[in-house]
Amino acid sequence: MVMRVTEKAPAKLNLSLDTPMRYFDGSPRWDMVMTSADLADYVTVETHQRPTTIKVYTDSGFLPNDQRNLAYQAAHILKSRFHCREGVTIHIRKNIPVAAGLGGGSSDAAAVLRALNNIWRLGLSLAELAKIALTIDSDVPYCVYSRLAHVTGHGEEIELLPAQPHYWAVIAKQQISVSTPQILRQINYEQLKHLDNERLIASLRAQDWQEAVKYMGNVLEPVTMSFYPEIRRLKDKMASLGADVAQMSGTGPTVFAICHTASRAKRIQNSISGFCRDVHVVTLL
Numbered sequence: 001m002v003m004r005v006t007e008k009a010p011a012k013l014n015l016s017l018d019t020p021m022r023y024f025d026g027s028p029r030w031d032m033v034m035t036s037a038d039l040a041d042y043v044t045v046e047t048h049q050r051p052t053t054i055k056v057y058t059d060s061g062f063l064p065n066d067q068r069n070l071a072y073q074a075a076h077i078l079k080s081r082f083h084c085r086e087g088v089t090i091h092i093r094k095n096i097p098v099a100a101g102l103g104g105g106s107s108d109a110a111a112v113l114r115a116l117n118n119i120w121r122l123g124l125s126l127a128e129l130a131k132i133a134l135t136i137d138s139d140v141p142y143c144v145y146s147r148l149a150h151v152t153g154h155g156e157e158i159e160l161l162p163a164q165p166h167y168w169a170v171i172a173k174q175q176i177s178v179s180t181p182q183i184l185r186q187i188n189y190e191q192l193k194h195l196d197n198e199r200l201i202a203s204l205r206a207q208d209w210q211e212a213v214k215y216m217g218n219v220l221e222p223v224t225m226s227f228y229p230e231i232r233r234l235k236d237k238m239a240s241l242g243a244d245v246a247q248m249s250g251t252g253p254t255v256f257a258i259c260h261t262a263s264r265a266k267r268i269q270n271s272i273s274g275f276c277r278d279v280h281v282v283t284l285l
């Protein structure tokens with residue numbers, strides 16, 4: 001019998017991104033507040049008796065469809081850990097720009113974990129799935145939840161925060177390719193201007209958005225912007241058009257603006273779409 005589940009895989013945004021230190025293995029310790037936007041891939045997962053292999057299909061010409069695809073890795077891990085013999089076919093309808101700092105691959109992988117947990121009736125809690133998710137990539141544990149959260153450690157320590165009132169995000173990706181490992185290697189810990197995440201979290205708990213925006217930020221902006229100054233120009237443009245906050249997500253190149261009215265978000269979209277073609281106006285989840 002063929003079982004089929006479709007999961008929505010939303011893009012993540014970093015309301016704050018900081019790294020206090022590197023671990024001994026050179027990987028960064030993260031201190032981030034993350035949220036998700038209603039810009040999503042759709043991941044359909046099917047299981048069948050034969051063949052027993054994993055297959056990935058996407059509608060994007062840019063993505064690998066073998067074990068390099070994070071969605072493939074998610075299926076492989078659950079299949080081997082729980083000795084599931086069935087074959088898995090994954091269809092990804094891609095809407096999230098690739099290699100953009102929006103966690104598209106991580107969110108697809110998390111969607112596969114949720115779908116197979118459901119189809120195979122594994123009974124794993126989201127916390128248990130998040131633990132498995134860390135073996136795939138650092139943003140996958142957050143993406144298992146895909147809702148406002150404080151994320152620390154390698155990405156596996158997740159504290160959920162209360163949902164906020166309705167906000168709009170303008171998400172804009174210029175035609176720039178940023179290599180995440182390259183940016184992470186460039187971090188000079190002596191020079192980072194750290195954020196006050198505690199105050200950001202306290203403001204979000206109090207649902208005081210006007211206060212919260214004062215503490216949002218991304219300490220990696222100067223690193224990525226030193227290679228790609230056009231990212232700063234886009235951010236400054238969004239801020240000058242009246243966004244509540246405008247900043248880079250992840251290691252870039254995507255810049256997002258958050259607005260409390262749809263009309264302001266539309267105005268920003270209209271003003272920047274002349275020089276940036278990949279622009280989305282969506283709500284925050």
Ligand code: ATP
Nearest residue numbers: 068069070098099100101102103104105106108180
């Ligand atoms: P990161 O910051 O973790 O690199 P990102 O948000 O910048 O992620 P993604 O869209 O996740 O960007 O893509 C990063 C890399 O992961 C790309 O080089 C891509 O080939 C690879 N990748 C593997 N699987 C996927 C997938 N399902 N969707 C998108 N990219 C994927």
